[in-house]
Amino acid sequence: KGAKQPKPDWIKIKLTTGDNYQDIKSMMRSKTLHTVCEEARCPNIYECWANRTATFMILGDICTRACRFCAVNTGMPTELDLQEPERVAEAAESMGLRHCVVTSVARDDLKDGGARIFAETVAAIRKRLPLCSVEVLIPDFLGDRDSLEIVMNSKPDILNHNIETVERMSDRVRAKAKYRRSLELLKRAKEMQPEIPTKSSIMLGVGEEWDEILQAMDDLRAVDCDILTLGQYLQPSPKHLNVEKYYPPEEFARLKEEGMKRGFSHVESGPLVRSSYHAHEQVKSAANA
Ligand code: SF4
Ligand code: SF4
Secondary structure (H helix, E strand, O other): OOOOOOOOHHHOOOOOOOOOHHHHHHHHHHOOOEEHHHHOOOOOHHHHHHOOEEEEEEOOOEEOOOOOOOOOEEOOOOOOOOOHHHHHHHHHHHOOOOEEEEEEOOOOOOOOOOHHHHHHHHHHHHHHOOOOEEEEEOOOHHHOHHHHHHHHHOOOOEEEOOOEOOOOOHHHHOOOOOHHHHHHHHHHHHHHOOOOOEEEEEEEOOOOOHHHHHHHHHHHHHOOOOEEEEEEOOOOOOOOOOOOOOOOHHHHHHHHHHHHHOOOOEEEEOOOOOOOOOHHHHHHHHHHO
């Protein structure tokens, strides 16, 4: 464990609230919905919401896992809410979303890991907002093939599953997840629906080496992953994993080049980049690839 790293200037952001920011916030409360944008205190919230992109977290806000970088609460999950897909779609409609990301906690307590609710949510959004692109950011469903197939059959515009970190750091960083299992999921998704772009993300600063990042990129390309996002890990609280390194913007730029050289159709790389950041543009570039 290294000494605590001071936060560099490039990670601090100007907060500019958009006009409808408060309205959206109160609507979320009234529909008892959770957005990652809010829960993860995402630094991009004003920009994303103004650009009509948001990330909903379905299947409750309590996770059966406890990854050491993640701010989501761990414990006994809430009962399954069958009306949730419709409420998410209503909220997406009233926000006038152009790109909607749907993600969830890991529901290892459910037989299908929540896959059906994912699929129903995609369908409900499609019905209300036919022009809105829908990206699903899914958990690994413990490697269950049928669960993945349920999600793929709902035909999301992007199938996103994060490897989060390099292979060596995986066990420390992501309790209960497995690096190879995540790669296998991405591979299967491509086999099931080759025309749906796949996407993954690595957060930097948890102790990985430069060459290991490049290796992770190679591993992702080996399973035909199309889109890559690279962002800086920020410690949500002192209890969470330490930040070992803050990557300067130049290094993010170099990593973007490395990614493009390897054939990703889109690489989003920068200190504040999150899995769903500028996601709308990623759909476009994947479609053009
Ligand atoms: Fe929400 Fe993702 Fe944008 Fe952050 S980057 S505000 S989580 S949509
Ligand atoms: Fe957080 Fe996902 Fe890990 Fe659960 S599985 S603790 S939501 S990163």
